[in-house]
Amino acid sequence: MREVHPREILIATIARLLDGVRHVAVGASSPIPAAGAMLLRAQKKRAGAPPVRLSILGSVEHNFFTNGSAELFDCAGQGRIDAFFLGGGQIDGRGNINLVGAGEYPGSTPRWPGSFGSAYLYFVVPRVILFREEHSSRVLVETVDFTSAPGTSEDGVYRTGGPAALLTGKALFSFDKTRPGFTLESLHPGHDLAEVKAATGFGFAHAGSPKQTEAPDRATLDLLRGQIMDELSETYPDFASRLRSETAA
Amino acid sequence: MDLREMARRVEPGMLLALPVDYAGVSMAMTKPLIEHGAGDLRLFCVPTGGLQVDQLIGAGLVRSIETSAVSLGEAGGAPRFNQAIREGTIAIRDATCPAIHAGLMAAQKGNPFQPMRGLIGSDILRFRDDWRVIDNPFADGGDPIVLIPAVKPDIAIFHAPMADRHGNVWIGRRRELAAMAYASAQTLVTVERIVDENLLASEMSAAGTLPSLYVTDVALAPRGAWPYGLWGEYPTDTAEILRYAKAARTPEGFAEYMASSGASSMASSPATSPSRPALEPAQ
Known part of the structure; x- marks a missing residue:
């Protein structure tokens, strides 16, 4: 059995980042965030802690909304959603995200799907985790070409939410809205500071010798490879079976 | 009612409200709409668009689109939409999901607008000359908030599991379909089946x-969401959407796909008989 898969580190890190939430929502086609949320839910249940509610958009099994696709936003607007995940074709050093496209708008090339609910959820969900596996200077840019949603807002603008962390395939960053900017928290195993600097289009704060991202312990790994993969395969069968075969190899 | 007959309600330049891929897209109406040929359409995606939107754009029927996103989900970007954006052949108004819902909600209430949090400082707002920002009149000062004007589509089109003989349509928990219908002047619905009970x-x-x-x-169109799935009825045919995504990378490939049997031709068969007899009926 392979020791720890890079994606298992991401899933376990997400579970840690979500610690303390009562209700986390996950967008459609986000298997890693969903797995992280399921892991936290299972850990809390085992510990007898208050339950974690998980809503996966587009899922029947993990979705209790009955008022159509508007309900997620109503729920978030009332402060009933503590955490959400956003990605983006571009993320810049001030936490601005671009889901619309590169180059000059509106003739963006390439054009990406669009902003979805980001221009609202980024403002009203307290703990938004920016998640993008690709860590490159193409994605992590100095300034986004189009702001789907800004990382911070001026004083006086209603804002109860915003970015808490940025998790990529190479590293974990926290976000400081007073600067505003990112701080490197840890490097995933197999990656070093020079590599991460070269692959990041914006400057970030960091320790002289950054920590390594914590790997899941044996109990967490067992839970992840058993119960969590079972739960995940209901919604993301392809992802779950691929991860299973890669961790069994 | 026949699907072709229903498609004739659409006139050039109309504003059409179309649902998100998982809520009940009337894919069965796509071909009849293209054959009917009313162009210059303005699409309003509730709150995002996919295959149907891409096909209407590919067929050259669309002048503008308001949406929070257009994609083919797991099959990636929407090729005809992306090319139209790149070449500037359609106008786009980028939105965000709750702003789409807010526009419909205002229309549902008969109100001129609906206020909405978020958006301030985004380029979405910067490019929307039809939206306004005011200071919250109930605050002591400041507190800017965005106003989204009411959106009143000419026609909403969607697919649902069932209707009865009185024209009532069962939409279950997919309330965005009701929101679309409340806001729109006309609503055209295709269904899997017509039931006898009220x-x-x-x-x-x-x-x-x-x-x-x-x-x-209301028109009968068994498996009328295909290749999308329909909640509680049948799953999405991802292989077919991938096939489309690959074919539609070029205008020629798109035309070939649309002309092929795989894209179906509900319009050529009466709505009262299943158009794809080879498929198993939905459970």
């Missing part, structure tokens, strides 16, 4: 029913 007669079914008051026409 859906409003039982409290259990009435709660998930859109009354015929808001429904203009």
